[in-house]
Every structure is written in C-alpha cells, then in structure tokens.
Amino acid sequence: MPNHTPRVAMVAGETSGDLLAGLLLDGLQDLWPGLPSGGIGGAQMAQRGFDAWWPSEKLAVHGYSFELLRRLAEIILIRKRLRARLLQSKPDVFIGVDAPDFNLGLEMDLRAAGVKTVHFVCPSIWAWRAERIEKIRRAADHVLCIFPFEPELLAGHGIAATYVGHPLAGVIPLEPDRTAARARLGLAEGEPVLAILPGSRSAEVQYIAPGFFQAAALIRRALPAIKMIVPAVPALHERLKRMAHDCGLGDALTIVVGQSHTVLAACDVTLIASGTATLEAALFKRPMVISYRMHPWSWRLMRRKQLQPWVGLPNILCGDFVVPELLQDAATPQALSAAVLDWFAARQHQPERISALHQRFAALHHSLRRNTPQLAADAIRKVLTA
Structure with a gap:
C-alpha cells in the first residue's frame, strides 16, 4: 500500500463509462478515503467527489468516420489541454475508462512521461479492430477486463491484465423484481x-x-x-x-x-x-x-x-x-x-x-x-x- 493517498486522474466517456468509473471510484475510496480525483467524467463520478474538468458528454460520438470528423477539432483540443495539465501536475495513476480512441493515445504519452496507466475495459479486439493490440501494449501498464476470456488473450501479447467481472452484473439483481x-x-x-x-x-x-x-x-x-x-x-x-x-x-x-x-x-x-x-x-x-x-x-x-x-x-x-x-x-x-x-x-x-x-x-x-x-x-x- 502506498504510504500516501494517491492522486488519480480519470477519463470516462459517455453514460456507460461514467457508471463504470463511478463503481471503480467506490473501490478506490474504500482503500483511500478522501482520494482526490479529476479529469473528464459524468454525474455518477461527480456523486463520488470527482472533479470533472470537462463533462463526459464531450467525448460522445456516433459512428466511425463521418460523425467523428465533425467533432474532431473539439476533441483534439480537449485532449491537448488535458495532456498538458496532467504532464504539468502528474497524477500517481491515470485510469482511462473505455473511450479507447481518446484514452489510448493519452495513456501512451503519460506512460512515456513516467505516469502509471490503467485502462478499464479491454477494447473489443476480439470483435473488431484487432490492430489495436499493439497500441494497448504501449499505452497501459495494466488492463482491467470485464469479460473472463480477455486476460489470457492479452497475456499472449505481453499485456498485464486482471479480470474484475462486469460491474453491471453486481448492480443488477439475479432475479429482477x-x-x-x-x-x-x-x-x-x-x-x-x-x-x-x-x-x-x-x-x-x-x-x-x-x-x-x-x-x-x-x-x-x-x-x-x-x-x-x-x-x-x-x-x-x-x-x-x-x-x-x-x-x-x-x-x-x-x-x-x-x-x-x-x-x-x-x-x-x-x-x-x-x-x-x-x-x-x-x-x-x-x-x-x-x-x-x-x-x-x-x-x-x-x-x-x-x-x-x-x-x-x-x-x-x-x-x-x-x-x-x-x-x-x-x-x-x-x-x-x-x-x-x-x-x-x-x-x-x-x-x-x-x-x-x-x-x-x-x-x-x-x-x-x-x-x-x-x-x-x-x-x-x-x-x-x-
């Protein structure tokens, strides 16, 4: 256990990422009460005391190419400003929650500068865009996986990973009322x-x-x-x-x-x-x-x-x-x-x-x-x- 409460930076995109990040903050705050955290997040994270410098909705895009181009300039500017802020005042760990198109490049820069990086939710390399595996290897010190077959897949490429289950499976009752x-x-x-x-x-x-x-x-x-x-x-x-x-x-x-x-x-x-x-x-x-x-x-x-x-x-x-x-x-x-x-x-x-x-x-x-x-x-x- 570190001898101080770590400073955590996080980026979560969209509603689903905000929910995942909120549950992750619950676990971190159990280890370190009063844990300071900031970055890009939404309402669930804010309820845990997260300091959202930008709202997660800023990263919400639809599709793969055409719609992204319409929002690309704003997203690039946000990432540039966030990167500068995090390199100027380095957190103990940066956690990118989903949003791989935004987070993996940022994680690579931060990791190269000596910041520990964790990516929460393995990108769906088993479903599409398998070429992302090399980028994940360079970006993340560790990957938190929500599906049980993913750590073995990542280990085959030299990427450290832990299966943590899917947070929604713990939130939703086995027999809904x-x-x-x-x-x-x-x-x-x-x-x-x-x-x-x-x-x-x-x-x-x-x-x-x-x-x-x-x-x-x-x-x-x-x-x-x-x-x-x-x-x-x-x-x-x-x-x-x-x-x-x-x-x-x-x-x-x-x-x-x-x-x-x-x-x-x-x-x-x-x-x-x-x-x-x-x-x-x-x-x-x-x-x-x-x-x-x-x-x-x-x-x-x-x-x-x-x-x-x-x-x-x-x-x-x-x-x-x-x-x-x-x-x-x-x-x-x-x-x-x-x-x-x-x-x-x-x-x-x-x-x-x-x-x-x-x-x-x-x-x-x-x-x-x-x-x-x-x-x-x-x-x-x-x-x-x-």
Whole structure:
C-alpha cells in the first residue's frame, strides 16, 4: 500500500463509462478515503467527489468516420489541454475508462512521461479492430477486463491484465423484481410492456429512433393493449417526445427521464440499440431485438473491421444468435416490428423458448458477477506499488 493517498486522474466517456468509473471510484475510496480525483467524467463520478474538468458528454460520438470528423477539432483540443495539465501536475495513476480512441493515445504519452496507466475495459479486439493490440501494449501498464476470456488473450501479447467481472452484473439483481418496477412506473401487472431504448447519444437518436418509433406504431396496431416506455437522458427527452408524437404513438408510449434499469425490469420485451444497454437487458433476462443504424460511410468502414458474426453483446458472449439482430438496411420498421411481435407471441405460445433464453442469460450473469470495485481497486493498488 502506498504510504500516501494517491492522486488519480480519470477519463470516462459517455453514460456507460461514467457508471463504470463511478463503481471503480467506490473501490478506490474504500482503500483511500478522501482520494482526490479529476479529469473528464459524468454525474455518477461527480456523486463520488470527482472533479470533472470537462463533462463526459464531450467525448460522445456516433459512428466511425463521418460523425467523428465533425467533432474532431473539439476533441483534439480537449485532449491537448488535458495532456498538458496532467504532464504539468502528474497524477500517481491515470485510469482511462473505455473511450479507447481518446484514452489510448493519452495513456501512451503519460506512460512515456513516467505516469502509471490503467485502462478499464479491454477494447473489443476480439470483435473488431484487432490492430489495436499493439497500441494497448504501449499505452497501459495494466488492463482491467470485464469479460473472463480477455486476460489470457492479452497475456499472449505481453499485456498485464486482471479480470474484475462486469460491474453491471453486481448492480443488477439475479432475479429482477418486475412487479415492483411496474408499480414504480404506474404499469399494471398483466399488460404487455415494450421497452424502447434507441440509444443515449444525439446521433443515435437521429439514425435509430425514427425507425424504432415507426416500428412501435406497427406493433401498436397488432397489439392495441400494449404499453411502451422509453428511458431517455435529460438532454434528449423533448426530442424523443416530438419524434414519438410525429409517429402517432399518443398515450400508448411514455418517455421517462433516466430509469433505464427500472424500465428493463418492468418490460416483457425490449427493442434496443446495440451497445452496453443490450448487456443490461440480458442481465435483466429480457427477450430483445437488437438493432443499429449509422451513417452509411461509418457502416461500411465498421463492417470491414468486424471479426465476428455478431454485433450485440449478448450474442457475442453466448457465441450464438440467441436474440435477433437487425442492422442498418435490415432495420426496417416492418422487420423490427415483426421481430418484436415474435417475442410477444412466444410469451403466449412458446414459454419454453422464453425459459431457455432466461437460463442462457442467468448463466451469463453468474459468469460476470464479481466484486468489481474491490478487484479493480486491488489491481490498481498493485500497479502503484510495483
């Protein structure tokens, strides 16, 4: 254990990174009460006393090329200023939480200057962009992995790593309380409920939400009694509300601020954008239809680098198409609505199919469930004392 409380700098991008970083701060503060930390972060980190010099939303980009170019100048300027600040007043350790395009280059510079570096969440080199492995090796003294197969993969390239479990597996209960969640949202116990999660970024809403809401209108025609609920980040609430109104969804659809976990616990099925939220839905043991759309240029570039047949995390981790994926041009309102309605039909006529999915997701949950804050903090402590 260092003989002083270390100074920690962190960068977390987007909502999912903010959640992961907040849980990591819990573990670090258990080791070092009053631990000072600063950098780029969001609301969860701020609740732990993190000093956000820039908000994590500044790093939120959509796609691979076209959208990134529009934001590139601002992101480069932020990284330049952050790098100068951290080199002028060096922290004991820098922790990059996800956001590999931003963090890995910064970690390389800081590590070269003698700062200990940790990267939390191994970039998905097993899914796409395998060429990143050399950059990770140069950037990180240690990698904290959220999936059990990753440390062995990294070790083969000379990269020190620790499996710490997935923090969400510890936050989400093994058996979610659907009744309590529905009561909190004002939903009746027996009515069919669809959760719609079109993403938390502005560009995701631009490309994904219209198709989701058009599909929702078709689903409503087939199931007039259905209730639909959308958890939205505050900045996108009004925009989503206007989109839903334009699709004629009326009072069949409710948009709530936040509460994504409550919504997933309450629903029967979810129509969901590919990303971390799909893993959350799997941990809630919910049938889902995974979809994604982005700018066509971004799509073409991403597809060239894809290494696996699956895009959604539940399918990748299960090694099978356990839930349908409808991507880009395949994500038509008609196809999305048909896939969602198929799950609702299975709830009535194929309960064994729903039960089998529940069992697959329960096994996945157990494999990811660890004391992530403690394991991650212990690994960082060892990096500091090495």
